Amino acid sequence: MVRPRPPREAIGKTVVTTALGPIRLEWSEAGLTRVGLPDTTVEQSDSATTDPADHPPFIKTTADLLRAYATGERVDFNVLPIDIDGFSDFECQVYAASRRLGWGETTTYGAMATSLGDPGSARAVGQALGRNPVPIVVPCHRIHAAGSRTGGFSAPGGAVTKTRLLALERAGDTTAAPLLAMMLAAEARPRSKP
DSSP states (O other), X not given: OOOSSOOOOOSXXXXXXXXXXXXXXXXXXXXXXXXXXXXXXXXXXXXXSSOGGGSOHHHHHHHHHHHHHHTTOOOOGXXXXXXXXXXXXXXXXXXXXXXXXXXXXXXXXXXXXXXXXXXXXXXXXXXHHHTOSSBXXXXXXXXEOXXXXXXXXXXXXHHHHHHHXXXXXHXXXXXXXXXXXXXXXXXXXXXXXX
């Protein structure tokens, strides 16, 4: 899919420490441009890429919401501005529809395609969600494949992370965050060759 224009360049970066592990944030003057879920490429030393005194207020709000979310507290990320400039109209529609899903609520790629007026575009919905630059804030983990199958998840940990995020939301499960953090760390470790 050809993007109508290149995405805006991030003007700031930081790393937020959460119960899920370190989460990288990047932003433009218009809003969040990237939320990087925990993996081995996110180092705590990256946390000072921009001086916290220079962070816009929405970054402090994002950090507070992510910390609360990671402990199982019900939060609403819709208060956060996202900058998805450079993404296609269809991708923006998919992200907006995803943000309308409630806490722990799920749907399928096909149902979302139908709700967007294009019932044959389930695969395109999945592809757009796979390019989601701001997971959790745009809750792509809440959209599944048909037949109660989990479907893909492009963030570290794949479908296991998707399932754990939903478990955290459904139960307010305070044990899910440490388990998810351990699972992400294990998933990111280099594997030895046989």
